[in-house]
Amino acid sequence: MLTSNVLAKIETPQLRQGLPEFRVGDTVRVHYRIVEGEKERIQVFQGVVLKQHRAGARSTFTVRKVSFNVGVERIFPMHSPRIDKIEVVSRGVVRRSRLFYLRSLAGKAARVRDAKDG
Template sequence: MQTSNILAKLEAPMIRESLPDFRVGDTVRVHYRIVEGEKERIQVFQGVVLKRHRAGVRSTFTVRKVSFSVGVERIFLLHSPRIDKVEVVSRGLVRRARLFYLRKLSGKAARVRDAREQ
């Protein structure tokens, strides 16, 4: 038996099916569960998806937002139990798989075309 088959069997029960279909360029709102001491709260992080790494249970996605004129990027594990939900705010039209060029841009130049604007 190959190791990829063994990994697939081990990872199958960990994969979440309840996540929406989103792509690079979409604006998403990620509800992330944060534990501080004994308290637990949900923090919302909204921004543009810069990249997706598709690797089964180890899949990740990077979200970027600008907060108080400072760019903030956060990498989330797609199938993490700490992610409460992911909402797609708007669909973006991009022609790249990685949007790292947005890091150099600021203001209106850093916007992603909306799918409705075509």
């Protein structure tokens, strides 16, 4: 038996079901469960998906937003139990799989074209 088959057999039951389909360039709103001591709250992080790393249970996606003129990026594990839900706010039209060029842009230049605009 190949190693990849063994990993697939172990990882498959751990994958989350019901996550929305989103791509690089989409604007998403991630509801992330934060535990502070004994309290638990949900923090919403909204931004553009810069990249996706597709690796079964180890899949991640990176979201970037600008908060008070400071760029903030966060990497989320796709199948983490801490993610409460993911909402797709808008679909973006991009021709790249990694949008790292957005890091050097600011203001209106850093916008991603919307799918409904064409």
